[in-house]
Amino acid sequence: MRFFADSMLGKMCRWLRLMGYDVGYATSDMVDDSIIEICSKESLILITRDRELSIRYRNSMYIRSDRYDEQLREFVARFPPDESLYFTRCPLCNGLLRVTDDPAIMESLPPGVRKMQNRVYICTHCGKIYWEGTHYASIKNEIRSIVGGTEGKER
Ligand SMILES: [Zn+2]
Numbered sequence: 008m009r010f011f012a013d014s015m016l017g018k019m020c021r022w023l024r025l026m027g028y029d030v031g032y033a034t035s036d037m038v039d040d041s042i043i044e045i046c047s048k049e050s051l052i053l054i055t056r057d058r059e060l061s062i063r064y065r066n067s068m069y070i071r072s073d074r075y076d077e078q079l080r081e082f083v084a085r086f087p088p089d090e091s092l093y094f095t096r097c098p099l100c101n102g103l104l105r106v107t108d109d110p111a112i113m114e115s116l117p118p119g120v121r122k123m124q125n126r127v128y129i130c131t132h133c134g135k136i137y138w139e140g141t142h143y144a145s146i147k148n149e150i151r152s153i154v155g156g157t158e159g160k161e162r
Pocket of ligand 1: 097099100101102130132133
């Protein structure tokens with residue numbers, strides 16, 4: 008399942024990617040017609056704050072809230088998350104992450120990170136580097152506090 012978020016849902020979109028959802032993102036200058044064209048061409052599920060747009064494009068999910076945490080709750084109620092997919096996707100560009108131990112990359116990390124020997128990931132699309140550290144744990148906790156733990160998998 009692949010998704011496409013409208014430009015009003017930037018923050019929600021980054022969180023969804025952190026949770027492993029495949030989410031494209033509309034730029035703010037994109038008109039409704041081109042959003043619909045992209046979504047129908049690629050069979051994407053449109054996530055939108057625009058009621059009218061959600062009516063025009065059949066395969067869409069209208070998001071009521073303007074707060075990202077409530078938006079995420081609305082979303083996972085319909086599309087339950089899979090925790091095994093968390094941190095598999097770049098929040099910035101939606102590219103897939105892969106684990107890396109490339110010495111040149113390791114060398115470029117802050118010394119503290121190298122010492123902790125955390126797993127290091129690189130985005131296969133934009134090349135951004137991520138690692139499992141305290142920030143990673145706090146993101147995971149925040150996801151849990153927003154959408155709940157494993158209970159999200161139940162229907
Ligand atoms: Zn990326």
